[in-house]
Amino acid sequence: MIVLAVPKGRILDELRPLLRAVGIEPEAAFDDDESRQLRFKTNLPSLEIIRVRSFDVATFVAFGAAQLGVAGNDVLMEFDYGDLYAPLDLGIGACRLSVAEPSDLSQSDDPSRWSHVRVATKYPNITRKHFAARGVTAECVKLNGAIELAPSLGLCQRIVDLVSSGRTLKDNNMVEVERIADVTSRLIVNRTALKTRPEEIGGWVERFREATARNA
Ligand SMILES: Nc1ncnc2c1ncn2[C@@H]1O[C@H](COP(=O)(O)OP(=O)(O)OP(=O)(O)O)[C@@H](O)[C@H]1O
Ligand SMILES: O=P(O)(O)OC[C@H]1O[C@H](OP(=O)(O)OP(=O)(O)O)[C@H](O)[C@@H]1O
Incomplete structure (x- = not known):
């Protein structure tokens, strides 16, 4: 059996057509928001899908509980797991990881003068590394x-978070710095x-590579 771990949130909408393009058709419960099922059969008897939180995709694959997975490089950078290989950019789930602060603060602030910052984030490892690289x-x-x-509740002035349309920052009076x-x-x-199943696993990497290239 091959287990493919996918994140349950927003990437799924973009991932569904890609799964179809590589010949994977999950059972109906996979698309049913009411279902509490976590493990899904597919049209391929040798492949199952699990749907987990985005950070947990990397954990399941790193420990070999799933052989394949789909995860943003935000997640991969945060954990830096040794037993993971990320051979292919699927070109979906595009966004950016940014530092942001309240708009009124940004008018007088100069990030190049920071020596110590307090930051709210889901990504503490990336954040510390990013700032440490320039001595902050x-x-x-x-x-x-x-x-x-x-920031609006005084927890801290800066955040590090994902931004795609920029709407969440704008609606909360913040700007990307x-x-x-x-x-x-x-x-x-x-x-x-x-290493142990090169033909099967490598075959899937190639199928995803071809489907991604056709999509580009
Ligand atoms: N605008 C966006 N905001 C958040 N994540 C995004 C966005 N655009 C793409 N992504 C990708 O989607 C992933 C988040 O996936 P998902 O929606 O499953 O998680 P979540 O529901 O935000 O958080 P969690 O998994 O902790 O519940 C991110 O790791 C990132 O790679
Ligand atoms: O630039 P935008 O298009 O507004 O997208 C960015 C927002 O989307 C994500 O949050 P999500 O919706 O996943 O909720 P969360 O805050 O609970 O993680 C992310 O954490 C930002 O808050």
């Missing part, structure tokens, strides 16, 4: 969502599985 100490407050609330990384979703593979 980042004190991170870990949140799991609604990060843009933090630095871009840390561009983000897209990657096909990820457990290294040991690729």
Whole structure:
């Protein structure tokens, strides 16, 4: 059996056509929002799909519980798991990881003068590394969502979060002040599985590569 781990949130809409293009048709419950099922059969007897939180996709694949997965490079950068290989950019889930602060603060602020910042984020490792590279100490407050609330309630002045349309920042009176990384979703593979089952796992990487190239 090959297990493919996919994130349950927003990437799914863009992922469905790609699954179809590589010949994977999940059972009906996969598309039923009311279903509490977490593990899904497909039209292929040797392949199942699990639907988990985006950060957990990397964990399932890194530990070999799933052989294949789909995860944003935001997730991969945050955890830096050794046993993961990310051979293919699927070109979906595009957004960016940025530093933001309240619009009124940004008018007088100069990020090049920061020496210590307090930052609310879901990405403390990336944030610390980003600031440390230019000698700034980042004190991170870990949140799991609604990060843009933090400045208005005095938790901290800066945040590091994903931005795509920019609407969430705008509606919360914040602006982007630095871009840390561009983000897209990657096909990820457990290294040991690729070594021990090169034809099966490598075959899937090639099928996804061809479908992604056709899509581009
Ligand atoms: N605007 C966006 N906001 C958040 N994530 C985005 C956006 N655009 C693309 N992504 C990608 O989608 C992933 C988030 O997936 P998903 O929607 O499953 O997670 P979530 O519901 O935000 O968080 P969690 O998995 O912690 O519940 C990110 O890791 C990123 O790679
Ligand atoms: O630039 P935008 O198009 O507005 O998208 C960015 C927002 O989307 C994500 O949040 P999500 O909707 O996943 O909710 P969350 O805050 O609970 O993570 C992200 O954390 C930003 O808040």
